[in-house]
Amino acid sequence: MTLTEKLLARAAGKARVSAGDNIWVKADVLMTHDVCGPGTIGVFKREFGKTARVWDRERVVIIPDHYIFTADSKSNRNVDILRDFAREQGLPYFYDVIDEPGGQWKFDTSKGLLKRQYGSQYAGVCHAALPQKGHTRPGEILFGTDSHTCMAGAFNEFATGIGNTDAGFVMGTGKLLIKVPETMRFRLEGRLQPGVMAKDLILHIIGEIGFDGATYRAMQFDGPGVASLSMDDRMTVANMAIEAGGKNGIFPFDARTAEYVEARTRLNGTRSHYEPVEADADQAFCYETVVDLDKLEPTVACHPDPGQRKRARDMADVRLDRAYIGSCTGGKTSDFVEFARVVRGRRVAIDTFGVPATPEIVHDLQTTRWGGETIWDILVGSGVQMTENAGCAACLGGPVDTFGRMNTPLKCISATNRNFPGRMGHKDSQVFLASPATVAASALAGHVADPRALVA
Numbered sequence: 001m002t003l004t005e006k007l008l009a010r011a012a013g014k015a016r017v018s019a020g021d022n023i024w025v026k027a028d029v030l031m032t033h034d035v036c037g038p039g040t041i042g043v044f045k046r047e048f049g050k051t052a053r054v055w056d057r058e059r060v061v062i063i064p065d066h067y068i069f070t071a072d073s074k075s076n077r078n079v080d081i082l083r084d085f086a087r088e089q090g091l092p093y094f095y096d097v098i099d100e101p102g103g104q105w106k107f108d109t110s111k112g113l114l115k116r117q118y119g120s121q122y123a124g125v126c127h128a129a130l131p132q133k134g135h136t137r138p139g140e141i142l143f144g145t146d147s148h149t150c151m152a153g154a155f156n157e158f159a160t161g162i163g164n165t166d167a168g169f170v171m172g173t174g175k176l177l178i179k180v181p182e183t184m185r186f187r188l189e190g191r192l193q194p195g196v197m198a199k200d201l202i203l204h205i206i207g208e209i210g211f212d213g214a215t216y217r218a219m220q221f222d223g224p225g226v227a228s229l230s231m232d233d234r235m236t237v238a239n240m241a242i243e244a245g246g247k248n249g250i251f252p253f254d255a256r257t258a259e260y261v262e263a264r265t266r267l268n269g270t271r272s273h274y275e276p277v278e279a280d281a282d283q284a285f286c287y288e289t290v291v292d293l294d295k296l297e298p299t300v301a302c303h304p305d306p307g308q309r310k311r312a313r314d315m316a317d318v319r320l321d322r323a324y325i326g327s328c329t330g331g332k333t334s335d336f337v338e339f340a341r342v343v344r345g346r347r348v349a350i351d352t353f354g355v356p357a358t359p360e361i362v363h364d365l366q367t368t369r370w371g372g373e374t375i376w377d378i379l380v381g382s383g384v385q386m387t388e389n390a391g392c393a394a395c396l397g398g399p400v401d402t403f404g405r406m407n408t409p410l411k412c413i414s415a416t417n418r419n420f421p422g423r424m425g426h427k428d429s430q431v432f433l434a435s436p437a438t439v440a441a442s443a444l445a446g447h448v449a450d451p452r453a454l455v456a
Protein backbone atom coordinates (compact mmCIF):
# COMPACT_ATOMS: atom_id res chain seq x y z
CA MET A 1 0.00 0.00 0.00
CA THR A 2 1.03 3.63 -0.54
CA LEU A 3 1.35 6.06 2.39
CA THR A 4 -2.20 7.33 1.84
CA GLU A 5 -3.66 3.83 1.59
CA LYS A 6 -1.89 2.81 4.80
CA LEU A 7 -3.24 5.82 6.66
CA LEU A 8 -6.77 5.24 5.43
CA ALA A 9 -6.67 1.49 6.07
CA ARG A 10 -5.63 2.06 9.66
CA ALA A 11 -8.30 4.71 10.21
CA ALA A 12 -10.91 2.32 8.77
CA GLY A 13 -9.77 -0.60 10.93
CA LYS A 14 -8.87 -2.66 7.85
CA ALA A 15 -5.75 -4.66 7.04
CA ARG A 16 -5.75 -3.47 3.46
CA VAL A 17 -7.50 -0.98 1.18
CA SER A 18 -7.11 -0.23 -2.51
CA ALA A 19 -7.74 2.84 -4.65
CA GLY A 20 -11.46 3.12 -5.39
CA ASP A 21 -12.64 1.45 -2.15
CA ASN A 22 -15.31 3.37 -0.23
CA ILE A 23 -14.54 3.18 3.47
CA TRP A 24 -15.59 4.79 6.74
CA VAL A 25 -12.62 6.41 8.43
CA LYS A 26 -12.27 7.81 11.93
CA ALA A 27 -11.22 11.43 12.22
CA ASP A 28 -8.43 12.37 14.61
CA VAL A 29 -8.95 16.13 14.25
CA LEU A 30 -11.65 18.31 12.71
CA MET A 31 -10.61 21.90 12.01
CA THR A 32 -12.84 24.76 10.99
CA HIS A 33 -12.53 28.54 10.73
CA ASP A 34 -14.57 31.74 10.63
CA VAL A 35 -15.75 31.37 7.04
CA CYS A 36 -17.02 27.78 7.20
CA GLY A 37 -17.39 27.32 10.96
CA PRO A 38 -20.79 29.02 11.30
CA GLY A 39 -22.15 26.95 8.39
CA THR A 40 -20.71 23.74 9.82
CA ILE A 41 -22.23 24.49 13.22
CA GLY A 42 -25.56 25.15 11.49
CA VAL A 43 -25.47 21.75 9.75
CA PHE A 44 -24.41 20.03 12.98
CA LYS A 45 -27.31 21.56 14.96
CA ARG A 46 -29.84 20.92 12.23
CA GLU A 47 -28.91 17.26 11.85
CA PHE A 48 -28.01 16.30 15.43
CA GLY A 49 -30.28 18.64 17.38
CA LYS A 50 -29.97 21.98 19.15
CA THR A 51 -28.56 20.43 22.31
CA ALA A 52 -26.20 17.98 20.57
CA ARG A 53 -22.60 17.68 21.74
CA VAL A 54 -19.60 17.33 19.43
CA TRP A 55 -18.24 13.78 19.22
CA ASP A 56 -15.00 14.66 21.03
CA ARG A 57 -14.24 18.09 22.53
CA GLU A 58 -10.48 17.51 22.35
CA ARG A 59 -10.54 16.83 18.61
CA VAL A 60 -12.42 19.87 17.33
CA VAL A 61 -10.06 22.77 16.60
CA ILE A 62 -11.51 26.17 15.68
CA ILE A 63 -9.21 28.83 14.25
CA PRO A 64 -10.62 32.17 13.08
CA ASP A 65 -8.22 33.54 10.47
CA HIS A 66 -9.86 34.57 7.19
CA TYR A 67 -11.98 37.74 7.32
CA ILE A 68 -10.74 39.05 10.67
CA PHE A 69 -9.10 42.44 10.31
CA THR A 70 -11.98 44.18 8.59
CA ALA A 71 -14.73 46.53 9.69
CA ASP A 72 -17.26 44.33 7.89
CA SER A 73 -19.74 43.60 10.68
CA LYS A 74 -20.92 40.26 9.26
CA SER A 75 -17.35 39.01 9.18
CA ASN A 76 -16.77 40.18 12.75
CA ARG A 77 -19.99 38.44 13.76
CA ASN A 78 -18.73 35.09 12.45
CA VAL A 79 -16.01 35.15 15.09
CA ASP A 80 -18.65 35.74 17.78
CA ILE A 81 -20.66 32.73 16.52
CA LEU A 82 -17.56 30.56 16.87
CA ARG A 83 -16.93 31.88 20.40
CA ASP A 84 -20.50 31.14 21.49
CA PHE A 85 -20.24 27.60 20.13
CA ALA A 86 -16.84 26.95 21.72
CA ARG A 87 -18.19 28.11 25.09
CA GLU A 88 -21.40 26.08 24.75
CA GLN A 89 -19.43 22.93 23.90
CA GLY A 90 -16.51 23.55 26.26
CA LEU A 91 -13.96 23.30 23.44
CA PRO A 92 -10.38 23.67 24.66
CA TYR A 93 -8.96 24.47 21.21
CA PHE A 94 -10.67 27.65 20.11
CA TYR A 95 -8.08 30.26 19.17
CA ASP A 96 -10.11 33.38 19.73
CA VAL A 97 -9.23 36.78 18.29
CA ILE A 98 -9.93 38.47 21.63
CA ASP A 99 -9.12 37.48 25.21
CA GLU A 100 -12.52 38.21 26.80
CA PRO A 101 -14.60 34.98 26.81
CA GLY A 102 -17.86 36.94 26.95
CA GLY A 103 -16.75 39.72 24.61
CA GLN A 104 -17.46 40.56 21.00
CA TRP A 105 -14.93 41.02 18.24
CA LYS A 106 -14.86 44.36 16.51
CA PHE A 107 -12.02 45.61 14.35
CA ASP A 108 -10.96 49.12 15.34
CA THR A 109 -10.35 51.03 12.11
CA SER A 110 -8.99 54.02 14.04
CA LYS A 111 -5.97 51.92 15.03
CA GLY A 112 -5.17 51.18 11.39
CA LEU A 113 -4.30 47.99 9.56
CA LEU A 114 -0.66 47.64 10.56
CA LYS A 115 -0.69 47.46 14.36
CA ARG A 116 -1.65 44.30 16.20
CA GLN A 117 -5.33 44.05 17.08
CA TYR A 118 -5.64 40.59 18.60
CA GLY A 119 -5.35 39.02 22.02
CA SER A 120 -3.01 36.36 23.40
CA GLN A 121 -4.88 33.30 22.13
CA TYR A 122 -5.18 34.27 18.46
CA ALA A 123 -3.29 31.78 16.27
CA GLY A 124 -3.38 33.18 12.71
CA VAL A 125 -3.84 31.22 9.46
CA CYS A 126 -5.25 27.80 10.32
CA HIS A 127 -2.87 25.64 8.29
CA ALA A 128 0.21 27.34 9.70
CA ALA A 129 -1.33 27.46 13.19
CA LEU A 130 -2.27 23.75 13.34
CA PRO A 131 1.35 22.53 13.39
CA GLN A 132 2.58 25.41 15.53
CA LYS A 133 -0.08 24.69 18.14
CA GLY A 134 0.65 20.96 18.19
CA HIS A 135 -2.34 19.61 16.24
CA THR A 136 -0.50 17.83 13.42
CA ARG A 137 0.72 14.31 14.17
CA PRO A 138 2.10 11.59 11.90
CA GLY A 139 -0.31 8.75 11.18
CA GLU A 140 -3.46 10.76 11.87
CA ILE A 141 -6.52 11.79 9.85
CA LEU A 142 -7.21 15.52 9.71
CA PHE A 143 -10.34 16.91 8.12
CA GLY A 144 -10.68 20.67 7.71
CA THR A 145 -13.29 22.94 6.14
CA ASP A 146 -10.68 24.47 3.90
CA SER A 147 -9.12 23.18 0.71
CA HIS A 148 -5.55 23.83 1.86
CA THR A 149 -5.96 21.48 4.81
CA CYS A 150 -3.77 19.22 2.65
CA MET A 151 -0.77 21.21 3.97
CA ALA A 152 -0.63 18.92 7.02
CA GLY A 153 0.32 16.04 4.73
CA ALA A 154 3.86 17.36 5.30
CA PHE A 155 3.62 15.61 8.67
CA ASN A 156 2.88 12.12 7.30
CA GLU A 157 -0.84 12.35 7.94
CA PHE A 158 -3.89 12.15 5.72
CA ALA A 159 -5.20 15.71 5.63
CA THR A 160 -7.89 16.95 3.30
CA GLY A 161 -10.46 19.69 2.86
CA ILE A 162 -14.16 18.89 3.23
CA GLY A 163 -17.38 20.90 2.86
CA ASN A 164 -19.62 22.17 5.65
CA THR A 165 -22.09 19.29 5.30
CA ASP A 166 -19.39 16.65 5.71
CA ALA A 167 -17.84 18.67 8.53
CA GLY A 168 -21.18 18.89 10.34
CA PHE A 169 -21.39 15.09 10.07
CA VAL A 170 -17.84 14.61 11.38
CA MET A 171 -18.62 17.01 14.22
CA GLY A 172 -21.45 14.76 15.32
CA THR A 173 -19.98 11.31 14.62
CA GLY A 174 -16.18 11.55 14.30
CA LYS A 175 -16.17 9.64 11.02
CA LEU A 176 -16.58 10.13 7.29
CA LEU A 177 -17.10 8.01 4.18
CA ILE A 178 -14.07 8.36 1.90
CA LYS A 179 -13.20 6.91 -1.49
CA VAL A 180 -9.56 5.82 -1.37
CA PRO A 181 -7.71 7.93 -3.95
CA GLU A 182 -5.20 6.61 -6.46
CA THR A 183 -1.66 7.74 -5.71
CA MET A 184 0.70 9.73 -7.92
CA ARG A 185 4.34 9.43 -6.94
CA PHE A 186 6.83 12.30 -7.21
CA ARG A 187 10.26 10.95 -6.38
CA LEU A 188 12.53 13.82 -5.35
CA GLU A 189 16.27 13.62 -5.94
CA GLY A 190 19.13 16.06 -5.32
CA ARG A 191 18.68 19.37 -3.49
CA LEU A 192 17.38 22.84 -4.23
CA GLN A 193 20.01 25.36 -5.34
CA PRO A 194 20.39 28.88 -3.83
CA GLY A 195 17.56 31.17 -4.92
CA VAL A 196 15.30 28.20 -5.67
CA MET A 197 12.65 27.34 -3.10
CA ALA A 198 10.07 24.65 -2.33
CA LYS A 199 7.48 26.86 -4.00
CA ASP A 200 9.40 26.46 -7.27
CA LEU A 201 9.25 22.70 -6.83
CA ILE A 202 5.48 22.57 -6.47
CA LEU A 203 4.90 25.14 -9.23
CA HIS A 204 7.11 23.00 -11.47
CA ILE A 205 5.07 19.88 -10.65
CA ILE A 206 1.70 21.58 -11.19
CA GLY A 207 3.00 23.00 -14.46
CA GLU A 208 3.92 19.46 -15.48
CA ILE A 209 0.53 17.85 -14.74
CA GLY A 210 -1.85 20.83 -14.99
CA PHE A 211 -4.15 22.40 -12.42
CA ASP A 212 -6.48 19.39 -12.67
CA GLY A 213 -3.74 16.80 -13.17
CA ALA A 214 -4.14 15.22 -9.75
CA THR A 215 -7.92 15.44 -9.42
CA TYR A 216 -9.06 13.21 -6.55
CA ARG A 217 -5.60 11.67 -6.31
CA ALA A 218 -3.04 11.49 -3.54
CA MET A 219 0.26 13.22 -4.37
CA GLN A 220 3.06 11.34 -2.64
CA PHE A 221 6.41 13.15 -2.42
CA ASP A 222 9.22 10.79 -1.50
CA GLY A 223 12.78 9.81 -2.44
CA PRO A 224 16.18 10.93 -1.18
CA GLY A 225 15.52 14.62 -1.93
CA VAL A 226 12.96 14.85 0.87
CA ALA A 227 15.70 14.77 3.51
CA SER A 228 17.02 18.16 2.34
CA LEU A 229 13.59 19.82 2.66
CA SER A 230 12.73 21.58 5.93
CA MET A 231 9.29 21.12 7.47
CA ASP A 232 8.39 24.58 6.13
CA ASP A 233 9.43 23.41 2.64
CA ARG A 234 7.34 20.27 2.90
CA MET A 235 4.35 22.32 4.09
CA THR A 236 4.65 24.60 1.05
CA VAL A 237 4.63 21.60 -1.28
CA ALA A 238 1.80 19.69 0.43
CA ASN A 239 -0.27 22.89 0.69
CA MET A 240 -0.48 23.18 -3.07
CA ALA A 241 -1.53 19.58 -3.81
CA ILE A 242 -5.04 20.98 -4.09
CA GLU A 243 -3.87 23.41 -6.78
CA ALA A 244 -3.47 20.35 -9.00
CA GLY A 245 -6.84 19.05 -7.80
CA GLY A 246 -5.22 16.57 -5.38
CA LYS A 247 -7.20 14.94 -2.60
CA ASN A 248 -4.15 15.14 -0.37
CA GLY A 249 -0.38 15.57 -0.41
CA ILE A 250 1.75 13.25 1.67
CA PHE A 251 5.38 13.03 2.81
CA PRO A 252 7.19 10.18 4.52
CA PHE A 253 8.04 10.44 8.21
CA ASP A 254 11.64 11.11 9.25
CA ALA A 255 13.70 12.52 12.11
CA ARG A 256 12.84 16.09 11.05
CA THR A 257 9.13 15.36 11.28
CA ALA A 258 9.60 13.80 14.71
CA GLU A 259 11.65 16.71 15.99
CA TYR A 260 9.05 19.27 14.90
CA VAL A 261 6.01 17.37 16.13
CA GLU A 262 7.51 16.42 19.47
CA ALA A 263 8.67 19.98 20.18
CA ARG A 264 5.24 21.40 19.32
CA THR A 265 3.11 18.89 21.20
CA ARG A 266 5.38 19.33 24.24
CA LEU A 267 5.23 23.13 24.04
CA ASN A 268 1.44 23.22 23.73
CA GLY A 269 0.53 20.24 25.92
CA THR A 270 -1.40 18.59 23.08
CA ARG A 271 -1.68 14.84 22.48
CA SER A 272 1.88 13.61 22.02
CA HIS A 273 1.43 9.97 21.05
CA TYR A 274 1.60 9.26 17.34
CA GLU A 275 2.26 6.34 15.00
CA PRO A 276 3.72 7.24 11.61
CA VAL A 277 3.18 5.09 8.53
CA GLU A 278 5.78 3.72 6.15
CA ALA A 279 5.03 2.76 2.59
CA ASP A 280 5.07 -0.93 1.68
CA ALA A 281 7.34 -2.43 -0.93
CA ASP A 282 4.34 -3.23 -3.14
CA GLN A 283 3.00 0.29 -3.74
CA ALA A 284 0.78 0.75 -6.80
CA PHE A 285 0.87 4.18 -8.44
CA CYS A 286 -1.25 5.60 -11.23
CA TYR A 287 1.62 7.94 -12.21
CA GLU A 288 5.32 8.09 -11.35
CA THR A 289 7.94 10.68 -12.08
CA VAL A 290 11.34 11.77 -10.82
CA VAL A 291 12.04 15.42 -10.03
CA ASP A 292 15.68 16.47 -9.88
CA LEU A 293 15.73 19.32 -7.37
CA ASP A 294 19.17 20.50 -8.60
CA LYS A 295 17.75 21.33 -12.02
CA LEU A 296 14.78 23.42 -10.88
CA GLU A 297 14.76 27.13 -11.59
CA PRO A 298 12.74 30.04 -10.18
CA THR A 299 9.28 29.35 -11.53
CA VAL A 300 6.12 31.42 -11.95
CA ALA A 301 2.49 30.33 -12.38
CA CYS A 302 0.90 32.93 -14.63
CA HIS A 303 -2.64 34.24 -14.64
CA PRO A 304 -5.21 32.64 -14.71
CA ASP A 305 -4.40 29.30 -13.02
CA PRO A 306 -1.63 27.60 -11.00
CA GLY A 307 -0.69 25.34 -13.91
CA GLN A 308 0.44 28.17 -16.24
CA ARG A 309 4.15 27.58 -15.65
CA LYS A 310 6.99 29.73 -16.97
CA ARG A 311 10.59 30.37 -15.90
CA ALA A 312 11.02 33.67 -14.06
CA ARG A 313 14.00 34.53 -16.25
CA ASP A 314 11.82 34.42 -19.35
CA MET A 315 9.30 36.91 -17.98
CA ALA A 316 11.22 40.17 -17.60
CA ASP A 317 8.75 41.81 -19.99
CA VAL A 318 5.87 41.34 -17.52
CA ARG A 319 5.56 44.62 -15.67
CA LEU A 320 3.93 44.53 -12.22
CA ASP A 321 1.93 46.93 -10.05
CA ARG A 322 2.18 45.07 -6.78
CA ALA A 323 4.02 42.37 -4.82
CA TYR A 324 2.60 40.36 -1.92
CA ILE A 325 4.16 37.98 0.55
CA GLY A 326 1.93 36.10 2.96
CA SER A 327 -0.57 33.23 3.40
CA CYS A 328 -0.25 29.68 4.74
CA THR A 329 1.92 28.77 1.77
CA GLY A 330 4.20 31.78 1.60
CA GLY A 331 3.93 33.65 4.91
CA LYS A 332 6.07 31.44 7.15
CA THR A 333 9.19 32.66 8.96
CA SER A 334 11.49 30.95 6.45
CA ASP A 335 9.60 32.63 3.58
CA PHE A 336 10.17 36.09 5.04
CA VAL A 337 13.82 35.25 5.75
CA GLU A 338 14.41 34.38 2.08
CA PHE A 339 12.51 37.50 1.02
CA ALA A 340 14.64 39.63 3.37
CA ARG A 341 17.84 38.04 2.03
CA VAL A 342 16.95 39.43 -1.40
CA VAL A 343 15.70 42.92 -0.45
CA ARG A 344 18.21 43.68 2.32
CA GLY A 345 19.92 46.99 1.62
CA ARG A 346 17.73 47.60 -1.44
CA ARG A 347 14.37 49.28 -2.01
CA VAL A 348 11.23 47.88 -3.61
CA ALA A 349 10.03 49.64 -6.76
CA ILE A 350 6.31 48.79 -6.47
CA ASP A 351 3.71 48.59 -3.68
CA THR A 352 4.71 45.58 -1.62
CA PHE A 353 2.63 44.04 1.18
CA GLY A 354 3.79 41.58 3.83
CA VAL A 355 1.38 39.53 5.97
CA PRO A 356 2.91 36.95 8.34
CA ALA A 357 0.73 33.85 8.64
CA THR A 358 0.70 33.73 12.44
CA PRO A 359 1.46 35.91 15.47
CA GLU A 360 4.37 33.58 16.25
CA ILE A 361 5.88 34.46 12.87
CA VAL A 362 5.42 38.18 13.62
CA HIS A 363 7.33 37.56 16.85
CA ASP A 364 10.08 35.62 15.04
CA LEU A 365 10.57 38.41 12.52
CA GLN A 366 10.58 41.12 15.18
CA THR A 367 13.11 39.35 17.40
CA THR A 368 15.50 37.65 14.97
CA ARG A 369 18.46 39.90 14.25
CA TRP A 370 20.84 40.04 11.31
CA GLY A 371 23.62 42.32 12.45
CA GLY A 372 21.96 45.16 14.33
CA GLU A 373 18.62 44.89 12.57
CA THR A 374 15.62 42.63 12.99
CA ILE A 375 14.25 40.92 9.92
CA TRP A 376 11.10 42.99 10.38
CA ASP A 377 13.20 46.18 10.27
CA ILE A 378 15.00 45.00 7.15
CA LEU A 379 11.68 44.42 5.42
CA VAL A 380 10.18 47.73 6.49
CA GLY A 381 13.44 49.52 5.65
CA SER A 382 13.27 48.18 2.10
CA GLY A 383 9.80 49.63 1.67
CA VAL A 384 7.61 46.60 2.43
CA GLN A 385 4.33 47.46 4.18
CA MET A 386 4.32 44.92 6.99
CA THR A 387 1.22 44.27 9.09
CA GLU A 388 1.28 42.66 12.53
CA ASN A 389 -2.28 41.47 11.93
CA ALA A 390 -1.41 37.92 10.92
CA GLY A 391 -4.11 36.18 8.92
CA CYS A 392 -5.31 35.30 5.45
CA ALA A 393 -5.64 38.99 4.47
CA ALA A 394 -5.72 39.50 0.68
CA CYS A 395 -4.78 35.91 -0.23
CA LEU A 396 -8.45 35.38 -1.04
CA GLY A 397 -9.48 38.97 -1.54
CA GLY A 398 -11.81 39.40 1.41
CA PRO A 399 -13.91 42.44 2.29
CA VAL A 400 -12.99 45.63 0.47
CA ASP A 401 -10.97 47.06 3.39
CA THR A 402 -8.71 43.99 3.62
CA PHE A 403 -4.98 44.76 3.84
CA GLY A 404 -3.31 44.32 0.44
CA ARG A 405 -6.56 43.54 -1.41
CA MET A 406 -6.56 44.39 -5.11
CA ASN A 407 -9.50 46.72 -5.49
CA THR A 408 -8.58 47.70 -9.04
CA PRO A 409 -7.36 45.58 -12.00
CA LEU A 410 -3.71 45.37 -10.98
CA LYS A 411 -0.97 42.88 -11.80
CA CYS A 412 0.49 41.31 -8.68
CA ILE A 413 3.27 38.81 -8.05
CA SER A 414 2.42 36.84 -4.96
CA ALA A 415 3.86 34.18 -2.65
CA THR A 416 0.33 32.80 -2.13
CA ASN A 417 -1.03 29.60 -3.63
CA ARG A 418 -4.00 30.34 -5.90
CA ASN A 419 -4.48 32.70 -8.83
CA PHE A 420 -7.83 32.01 -10.45
CA PRO A 421 -9.56 35.20 -11.68
CA GLY A 422 -10.63 37.45 -8.82
CA ARG A 423 -8.78 35.47 -6.17
CA MET A 424 -7.10 38.48 -4.57
CA GLY A 425 -9.90 40.97 -5.17
CA HIS A 426 -10.85 42.66 -8.42
CA LYS A 427 -12.13 40.21 -11.04
CA ASP A 428 -9.89 41.71 -13.71
CA SER A 429 -6.74 41.72 -11.61
CA GLN A 430 -3.97 39.25 -12.45
CA VAL A 431 -1.97 37.20 -9.95
CA PHE A 432 1.40 35.59 -10.74
CA LEU A 433 2.39 32.94 -8.20
CA ALA A 434 6.05 32.65 -7.27
CA SER A 435 8.44 31.87 -4.43
CA PRO A 436 9.14 34.53 -1.79
CA ALA A 437 12.62 35.01 -3.32
CA THR A 438 11.16 35.60 -6.79
CA VAL A 439 8.48 37.91 -5.36
CA ALA A 440 11.25 39.88 -3.65
CA ALA A 441 13.42 40.19 -6.76
CA SER A 442 10.37 41.21 -8.78
CA ALA A 443 9.34 43.81 -6.18
CA LEU A 444 12.79 45.38 -6.55
CA ALA A 445 12.70 45.32 -10.35
CA GLY A 446 9.04 46.25 -10.94
CA HIS A 447 8.79 43.32 -13.34
CA VAL A 448 9.06 39.55 -12.97
CA ALA A 449 12.68 38.79 -12.08
CA ASP A 450 14.87 35.79 -11.33
CA PRO A 451 16.26 36.14 -7.77
CA ARG A 452 19.39 34.01 -8.19
CA ALA A 453 21.78 36.85 -8.96
CA LEU A 454 20.64 38.61 -5.77
CA VAL A 455 21.25 35.71 -3.37
CA ALA A 456 24.62 34.55 -4.71
Ligand code: SF4
Pocket residue numbers: 066125126127146148326327328329391392395396416417
Ligand atom coordinates in the same frame (compact mmCIF):
# COMPACT_ATOMS: atom_id res chain seq x y z
S1 SF4 B 1 -3.90 32.08 3.64
FE1 SF4 B 1 -5.04 31.90 1.73
S2 SF4 B 1 -4.89 29.78 1.10
FE2 SF4 B 1 -4.26 29.89 3.24
S3 SF4 B 1 -6.10 29.42 4.40
FE3 SF4 B 1 -6.01 31.65 4.20
S4 SF4 B 1 -7.17 32.13 2.34
FE4 SF4 B 1 -6.76 29.94 2.31
